[in-house]
Amino acid sequence: MATKTTENTTSSTTNNKVAIENATVKESEMKNAPLHKFFVDALKDIYYAEHKLIDALQKMHDAATTEELKDAFEDHQLQTKKHISRLEKVFKLINENPEQKKCEAMDGLIKEGEEIIKSTEEGTMTRDAALIIAAQKVEHYEIATYGGLAQLAITMGHDKAADLLEKTLQEEEDTDYNLTEIAETNINFDAQQED
16 A cells, blocks of 8 residues: 655645545544544553553462463563553654553453452462463453554554554464463363362
């Protein structure tokens, strides 16, 4: 997809035009477009979600039984910090300030994870199996969000932002796959043997 910005000789930023395929749109009009507003709102939502996830991953790490799962949560926590930094770059690329907007979905997923910790016995494989499912629910929410945001960025001609969002999407998919591998390797089988 060919995307370019052309500047009028007056150098006024409000007169910049963005060419997306065969359409040309003034940057000032794009910022006021409903799709752009939705895109920014969704970025704020996932920015909040990623911040909340850092603390939640620490709680899951502390509650996990196996070192393999503890390591996976620790790795994901470090990765989440990178995702926050990457989102800040996306905000900058589209000339918006990084802001958080309360994400009810992430708050609900985190609350569900906390309930799992309370309702399962410490030191059991059952708890680890349940924590993996809770973590994968979070991953699937993030995968859906980043996938949608990347496509919107492409549609609006924000190619550099789309590349960053797609990189995060790939990392979220990899984390989901790794959690499945941990569960299928031994945790689910060991949990089945518990009384």
